[in-house]
Amino acid sequence: MSKLLCLVDSAGAGLGAQASLATFAADLCINWDSGFSICYVGSEPSAESMADLCSLGAMEVLVMADEQFARLTADAAAEAIRTLVIAEGYNILAADCSSFGRDVLPRACALLDIPMISDVIAVDATGPAPMFRRPVCAGKLIAKVEVTSTRYACTVRASAFRRERVPSGNSPVRRIDSGLDGITAGTEWVGASHVESKRPDLSNANVVVSGGRPLRDSETYERLIGGLADCLHGATGATRAAVDSGIAANDLQVGQTGKVVAPALYIAAGISGSIQHLAGMKDSKVIVAINTDPEAPIFSVADFGLVADLHTAIPELISLLS
Amino acid sequence: MRILVPIKRTPDPNSLVRLTADAQIDLDGCKWIVNPFDEIALEEAVRQREAGLDAEIVVVSIGPEEAADQLRACLAMGADRAIHVCCNRSLEPIQTAHLLAAVVATEQPDLILMGKQAIDGDQNQTGQMLAGRLGWPQATFASTITISDNHTTAVVEREVDTGRETLQVRLPAVVTADLRLAEPRYVALPAIIRARNKPMANVAVDDLGGVPDCGVRTVGYELPPSRAPGVMLPDAASLAAKIREAVQ
Ligand SMILES: Cc1cc2nc3c(=O)[nH]c(=O)nc-3n(C[C@H](O)[C@H](O)[C@H](O)COP(=O)(O)OP(=O)(O)OC[C@H]3O[C@@H](n4cnc5c(N)ncnc54)[C@H](O)[C@@H]3O)c2cc1C
Numbered sequence: 001m002s003k004l005l006c007l008v009d010s011a012g013a014g015l016g017a018q019a020s021l022a023t024f025a026a027d028l029c030i031n032w033d034s035g036f037s038i039c040y041v042g043s044e045p046s047a048e049s050m051a052d053l054c055s056l057g058a059m060e061v062l063v064m065a066d067e068q069f070a071r072l073t074a075d076a077a078a079e080a081i082r083t084l085v086i087a088e089g090y091n092i093l094a095a096d097c098s099s100f101g102r103d104v105l106p107r108a109c110a111l112l113d114i115p116m117i118s119d120v121i122a123v124d125a126t127g128p129a130p131m132f133r134r135p136v137c138a139g140k141l142i143a144k145v146e147v148t149s150t151r152y153a154c155t156v157r158a159s160a161f162r163r164e165r166v167p168s169g170n171s172p173v174r175r176i177d178s179g180l181d182g183i184t185a186g187t188e189w190v191g192a193s194h195v196e197s198k199r200p201d202l203s204n205a206n207v208v209v210s211g212g213r214p215l216r217d218s219e220t221y222e223r224l225i226g227g228l229a230d231c232l233h234g235a236t237g238a239t240r241a242a243v244d245s246g247i248a249a250n251d252l253q254v255g256q257t258g259k260v261v262a263p264a265l266y267i268a269a270g271i272s273g274s275i276q277h278l279a280g281m282k283d284s285k286v287i288v289a290i291n292t293d294p295e296a297p298i299f300s301v302a303d304f305g306l307v308a309d310l311h312t313a314i315p316e317l318i319s320l321l322s
Numbered sequence: 323m324r325i326l327v328p329i330k331r332t333p334d335p336n337s338l339v340r341l342t343a344d345a346q347i348d349l350d351g352c353k354w355i356v357n358p359f360d361e362i363a364l365e366e367a368v369r370q371r372e373a374g375l376d377a378e379i380v381v382v383s384i385g386p387e388e389a390a391d392q393l394r395a396c397l398a399m400g401a402d403r404a405i406h407v408c409c410n411r412s413l414e415p416i417q418t419a420h421l422l423a424a425v426v427a428t429e430q431p432d433l434i435l436m437g438k439q440a441i442d443g444d445q446n447q448t449g450q451m452l453a454g455r456l457g458w459p460q461a462t463f464a465s466t467i468t469i470s471d472n473h474t475t476a477v478v479e480r481e482v483d484t485g486r487e488t489l490q491v492r493l494p495a496v497v498t499a500d501l502r503l504a505e506p507r508y509v510a511l512p513a514i515i516r517a518r519n520k521p522m523a524n525v526a527v528d529d530l531g532g533v534p535d536c537g538v539r540t541v542g543y544e545l546p547p548s549r550a551p552g553v554m555l556p557d558a559a560s561l562a563a564k565i566r567e568a569v570q
Contacts, residue, residue: 106447110454149537186459186492320562
C-alpha cells in the first residue's frame with residue numbers, strides 16, 4: 001500500500017504553495033484506498049498556520065516542531081525525515097520546489113536510497129505506474145517520466161497545481177519527536193540576511209513587475225519597477241543581469257535558476273527575454289513587454305507589447321494607473 | 323588539500339532543440355559545453371588556489387567518449403588532472419551520486435565543489451544526494467566560500483528563497499555553486515594546448531560497481547504549449563487599458 005507524506009517547512013512559501021502541494025497529492029493518490037499526510041518541519045507553528053495545514057484534506061498532520069529547526073540545516077532536517085519515514089513506513093515523499101525542498105529532499109532521498117523527480121508540473125496516476133511531467137532544458141521541453149519504483153520523492157511546482165479547492169475537513173494533528181538531540185551535525189548555521197519587503201511574495205503574487213539591465217541602479221529600479229508594482233499591488237522581480245549588477249536583490253531573480261512564477265499578469269520592462277528568463281515566467285496568464293528593441297525575443301511570448309523607453313513609459317503608466 | 327569538481331557535458335543552451343519522430347531529443351549538430359554551473363564551481367576552485375590555497379584540483383565527468391572534450395577544457399581552465407568515467411546511457415541523479423561516491427572513495431577529496439544543477443536535466447539533486455550518501459555536510463547554492471587556514475572548515479554564504487544564509491561546514495563537505503560564486507574565465511589557446519599534457523584517467527562504470535536500477539525512466543519528451551501571438555500597442559495609454567483589464 002502506498003503512503004504519501006508531504007513535507008512543509010516554516011520558512012516555506014506559505015499557504016498558497018501548501019495548497020498546491022495538497023492538490024498534487026490528491027492527484028497522485030486518486031486511485032488509492034488511502035489519502036496523504038502532511039508533515040510540518042520547523043520551529044513551533046502558529047495556531048493560524050496549524051489551522052491552515054489542517055484544512056488541506058490530509059488524513060493526518062504530523063508536527064515535527066523543534067526550536068533547533070529555526071536554524072534549519074539540510075543535514076539535520078534530512079536525518080529527521082529519514083528517521084520518520086522509516087518509523088512510519090512512508091514510501092512517497094513530496095515537497096514544494098522551495099530552497100528547503102531543493103536542499104533537503106535530495107539528501108533525504110540519498111539517505112533512504114530512493115530516486116527523486118524534480119519540478120513536477122503534472123501527474124497522471126490512472127495507469128499502473130504514475131507518469132510525471134517536468135520541464136527540462138530551461139523549459140524548452142517537457143519530459144514524461146514513468147516511475148516504476150514503489151519508493152520515490154518529488155518536488156512540485158506550486159504554480160502548476162494552483163486550482164480552486166474547497167477547504168476540507170479538519171485533519172487530526174499528531175506531534176512527532178524530531179530526534180535531533182544527540183545528533184552531532186557537521187554543519188552549523190551561522191546567520192541569515194533576509195530582505196524584508198512590504199510587497200507580496202514573488203512566488204505567489206497575482207501581479208509581478210520585473211526589470212532588467214537598463215534599470216541601471218537600485219534607486220531607479222525601486223522608483224520605476226517598485227512604483228508600478230505598488231500601483232498594481234504586485235511583487236517585483238528581476239533578471240539575472242539586474243541582480244548581478246546590484247540593481248535588485250538575489251531573491252528577486254526570476255528564471256531557470258531563480259524563482260518560477262505564473263501570475264495573472266507579468267510585466268517585463270527592459271528584459272531581452274533570454275531562454276533562462278523565459279523559463280521562469282512564460283506560463284504567466286498575461287505577459288506585457290516594454291522594450292526599445294522591436295526584435296527583442298521577449299515580444300515572442302508577450303500578449304501585449306510596447307516598443308518604448310522604459311524611463312518614459314513606466315512613469316506614464318504609473319500616472320495612468322494610480 | 324584535494325578539491326574534486328564533478329562536471330557534466332551538456333548541450334549549449336542556445337542550440338535549437340528539436341524532437342525526433344519517436345519523441346526523443348534530436349541532438350544532431352548540437353554544440354556541447356561544460357555545464358555552466360560546473361564551470362563556475364571549477365572557476366572558484368582555481369581562484370581559491372590562485373589566492374594561495376594549497377590544493378590539487380581534480381575534475382571528473384561521467385559521460386560518453388566525447389565528454390573528454392569538456393574535461394580537456396577544464397584542464398585548460400586550471401584543473402590538474404581529469405577522470406573520465408565512460409558511460410553512454412543517461413543517468414538519474416541518484417545513479418550519478420552512486421558512481422561519484424565510488425570515485426570519492428578512491429580520490430578522498432577534502433572538498434567536492436560542483437554546480438547546483440545541470441542545465442539540461444535541471445534536477446538540482448546530485449550534490450545533495452552525493453553529500454547524503456557520503457554522510458558529509460552540505461552547503462548548496464553557494465555565492466561565497468571561505469576555507470579556514472587549517473583546511474578543517476569552510477564558511478559558505480548561500481542564496482535562498484528569502485535572501486542569503488551563512489553556514490559553516492566541517493570538511494570534507496559538498497558545496498554546490500550558484501550563479502554568482504565566480505565568473506568563469508576565458509581560456510586562451512596556449513592554455514588549451516598546454517593542457518594536452520595533463521593526465522586524464524579512464525575508468526569503466528563496472529570498476530565503480532556498476533549502475534543500480536532506480537525505477538525511473540524518461541519515456542519521451544514533448545514541446546510545451548505555445549502561446550498565442552500577441553499584439554503591439556501604440557502607446558502607454560492603450561497599454562494601461564490592457565493592464566487594467568488583466569488585473570480586473
Ligand atoms: C546558467 C545560466 C543560468 C541563468 N539563469 C538565469 C535566470 O534564472 N534568470 C535570468 O533572468 N537570467 C538568467 N541567466 C542570464 C540570461 O542568459 C540573460 O543574460 C539575462 O536574463 C539577461 O538579462 P536582461 O534581459 O536584464 O539583460 P539584457 O539581455 O542585456 O537585455 C536588456 C534589454 O533591455 C532593452 N533595453 C535597453 N534599454 C532600454 C530602455 N531604456 N527601455 C526599454 N528597454 C531597454 C534591450 O533592448 C534589451 O532587450 C542565466 C544564464 C546562464 C548562463
